[in-house]
Amino acid sequence: MLESAMSPRQISKPRARQTREARPYHHGDLRRVLIDAALQLAAEGAEVSVREAARRAAVSPGAPFRHFPNRDALMAAVxxxxxxxxxxxxxxxxxxxxxxxxxxxxxxxxxxxxxxxxxxxxxxxxxxxxxxxxxxxxxxxxxxxxxxxxxxxxxxxxxxxxxxxxxxxxxxxxxxxxxxxxxxxxxxxxxxxxxxxxxxxxxxxxxxxxxxxxxxxxxxx
Amino acid sequence: MLESAMSPRQISKPRARQTREARPYHHGDLRRVLIDAALQLAAEGAEVSVREAARRAAVSPGAPFRHFPNRDALMAAVxxxxxxxxxxxxxxxxxxxxxxxxxxxxxxxxxxxxxxxxxxxxxxxxxxxxxxxxxxxxxxxxxxxxxxxxxxxxxxxxxxxxxxxxxxxxxxxxxxxxxxxxxxxxxxxxxxxxxxxxxxxxxxxxxxxxxxxxxxxxxxx
DNA sequence: AGCGCGATGTAATCAACGCTTACATAATGG
DNA sequence: CCATTATGTAAGCGTTGATTACATCGCGCT
Incomplete structure (x- = not known):
């Protein structure tokens, strides 16, 4: 939400790989980030939902399903x-x-x-x-x-x-x-x-x- | 869905109390029936949902909330x-x-x-x-x-x-x-x-x- | 008696969720 | 350099828990 007013892609062809400063369209390693988010979510006592993990990864609700066929697969990875x-x-x-x-x-x-x-x-x-x-x-x-x-x-x-x-x-x-x-x-x-x-x-x-x-x-x- | 074409209340003023043949507007003891339904649901390995318990009691999805403030209360009773x-x-x-x-x-x-x-x-x-x-x-x-x-x-x-x-x-x-x-x-x-x-x-x-x-x-x- | 009011059901609605599909964009390699 | 593939977005479906407004029953009071 906060970055909705930022320049959409920062630099058209950033070539910035490791920096991760402005979240390029392609997330660095979304799979890993989702697992970590889910682990953290669980540790906080909240119930793990795919949407919330996506939210924490600052990614759309459908994105996780590119990396996990379903919620169970996420939980299994977690x-x-x-x-x-x-x-x-x-x-x-x-x-x-x-x-x-x-x-x-x-x-x-x-x-x-x-x-x-x-x-x-x-x-x-x-x-x-x-x-x-x-x-x-x-x-x-x-x-x-x-x-x-x-x-x-x-x-x-x-x-x-x-x-x-x-x-x-x-x-x-x-x-x-x-x-x-x-x-x-x-x-x-x-x-x-x-x-x-x-x-x-x-x-x-x-x-x-x-x-x-x-x-x-x-x-x- | 199936009963959508049935006569709305079967008989206008049934006065039928114990018979339960046509499910009077007021259920006998919905609270008990909901608890039993939930217990059975759990025993079958399904996850317990208020809606499904209501469905088994042949009652609208909102009815259980007249007897339990929320899902937790049902589960506690169960x-x-x-x-x-x-x-x-x-x-x-x-x-x-x-x-x-x-x-x-x-x-x-x-x-x-x-x-x-x-x-x-x-x-x-x-x-x-x-x-x-x-x-x-x-x-x-x-x-x-x-x-x-x-x-x-x-x-x-x-x-x-x-x-x-x-x-x-x-x-x-x-x-x-x-x-x-x-x-x-x-x-x-x-x-x-x-x-x-x-x-x-x-x-x-x-x-x-x-x-x-x-x-x-x-x-x- | 009857009637009024509380108890108990229904209907409609909301937000959040898992999941799917169609589309858009970035990254990669021939 | 461009096409293919990987990866994200957008929109939408059906289900859930929960709330609200309304309908209906039935018990107790005068």
Missing amino acids: AEEAQRRFRVEIEAALADAPAANALARFRAFGLAYVRWAMRNPAHFEIISTGRYFAHGSSAELTRDNAELIALTERMLTEAVAQGLLRSTDLKRVLIAGRALIYGFARMNLDGHFPRWGVEEAEIEEMAEGVIDLFISGISKP | AEEAQRRFRVEIEAALADAPAANALARFRAFGLAYVRWAMRNPAHFEIISTGRYFAHGSSAELTRDNAELIALTERMLTEAVAQGLLRSTDLKRVLIAGRALIYGFARMNLDGHFPRWGVEEAEIEEMAEGVIDLFISGISKP
């Missing part, structure tokens, strides 16, 4: 990006964890998992819920997610190998561990922790306590 | 009804459980919880997510939910009193237990169990295993 960020952070946390003890690594994993979910609730919701776009519409997302599961499986397998666990029913322990961590994260962002939830530190403390309780429960006495 | 049904079933399951052992009761609770969530995924989603209407817009719902939490707390307190638990940090055990059960239920309906999820019996078996693992983890050796 989910992919969120999942990528999630994975990066998890792996960073594990890189800092001691490599020796498998259960200590599991603990670090769980804490990083919960922490990211707490700090990026809307993005976590998009990633984990599968209710924001047609299920299985992104192979990359399911692959990334499977990789994360495989990661925890490896940690617990290692724990068994190290003789740390009471039970050797790996599958059962794996599912329980996933359910515990996922459940804790979701309880948080589904509002199941009344309003002592304001203190992030307190929640992390709870997460530690819960994970430690679980670990001590499955550990050999 | 959630209340779903929560009521949930609670009834949980309590029925606990009525059948042995009163003696507190942990056995906890186990029965968890299984009933997961089972209901599996069989009523959309309703469970509406109840538990708090993302389908303004948070805290129904006092009854939060009260019912709090009562359920208090129920599990009582069971675990009793377990402590019976000297069954290793840890006496009740709060921690309570949160872990809730996270485990909630997480398992949500993983299910969020599609985290690929497609061996088709077998309901298998999932229940997994639920048993996971809950038993947890209980044995917190039990005194």
Whole structure:
């Protein structure tokens, strides 16, 4: 709106590529910008609409459909990006964890998992819920997610190998561990922790306590 | 559309009350019918819209707003009804459980919880997510939910009193237990169990295993 | 009785949304 | 240099939640 009175194209043949100063007819990388806008939109708690993303990109309401066949495809791309960020952070946390003890690594994993979910609730919701776009519409997302599961499986397998666990029913322990961590994260962002939830530190403390309780429960006495 | 050629009101002054044959101008109990329609809509996997609920009640699109100030209020009423049904079933399951052992009761609770969530995924989603209407817009719902939490707390307190638990940090055990059960239920309906999820019996078996693992983890050796 | 008024429905309308189509313009490469 | 393709705009469709003005019922009061 503001720029409606500006010279329509600034310079007829700007040749200005990287500058991006006056939004040439062809947007730099609209696809990326739309994904970022949608991510930001979600992070603000607003519901993501294609139109609003287009609005933030200062582009007509129909433009996004040049890059995404439909809203679901946008959301799938958004989910992919969120999942990528999630994975990066998890792996960073594990890189800092001691490599020796498998259960200590599991603990670090769980804490990083919960922490990211707490700090990026809307993005976590998009990633984990599968209710924001047609299920299985992104192979990359399911692959990334499977990789994360495989990661925890490896940690617990290692724990068994190290003789740390009471039970050797790996599958059962794996599912329980996933359910515990996922459940804790979701309880948080589904509002199941009344309003002592304001203190992030307190929640992390709870997460530690819960994970430690679980670990001590499955550990050999 | 089809009835556009019918006689406008069938009989000018029907005086037909209970018959409902020709849908009198005043619907019997539109509020209840709308809630039921919305519940059914959700159960069918469709997304709940006020218009569609009105359509199923054979009523004009504006009529629901005589009973609910907005869509959120309808959804809140729907959630209340779903929560009521949930609670009834949980309590029925606990009525059948042995009163003696507190942990056995906890186990029965968890299984009933997961089972209901599996069989009523959309309703469970509406109840538990708090993302389908303004948070805290129904006092009854939060009260019912709090009562359920208090129920599990009582069971675990009793377990402590019976000297069954290793840890006496009740709060921690309570949160872990809730996270485990909630997480398992949500993983299910969020599609985290690929497609061996088709077998309901298998999932229940997994639920048993996971809950038993947890209980044995917190039990005194 | 009857009638008046509140309760409850309808009809028409609005803005926002997802999505499609026809068209305009920029970028690119033969 | 120009034609082809990529990418944006403009306009419009059908659906949704929500509001407003109006129609109709039915209960309670005198």
